[in-house]
Amino acid sequence: MERNVLESxxxxxxxxxxxxxxxxxxxxxxxxxxxxxxSIEMLKSSIAEYEWLNGSYWVSAKAGKA
Incomplete structure (x- = not known):
């Protein structure tokens, strides 16, 4: 068990x-x-939405819409 690493x-x-x-x-x-x-590969849709600083979430936040 010493060689195992789990994080979630x-x-x-x-x-x-x-x-x-x-x-x-x-x-x-x-x-x-x-x-x-x-289990580290992220969905492309999540990356497109939340990637700092050009994801759609952050673009909306910059525009004052979030």
């Missing part, structure tokens, strides 16, 4: 292509697909 921000799971999941005992599930190993 549950309230951002909807922004990731392969979000991590938890089992009924509250433990993280180990990914079974090697392509989902780190």
């Amino acid at each position: 921000v549950d309230h951002f799971h909807e922004h990731f292509l392969n979000p991590c999941s938890m089992n009924s005992k509250g433990r993280y599930n180990v990914p079974t697909n090697p392509d989902e190993e780190h």
Whole structure:
């Protein structure tokens, strides 16, 4: 267990292509697909919206619409 690293921000799971999941005992599930190993790839739509400083969210905030 010393070599394993787990980190999750549950309230951002909807922004990731392969979000991590938890089992009924509250433990993280180990990914079974090697392509989902780190669960760090973000959705292109989330990047387009929230990328600092040119994402649509920030453009609206600059214009005083957020």
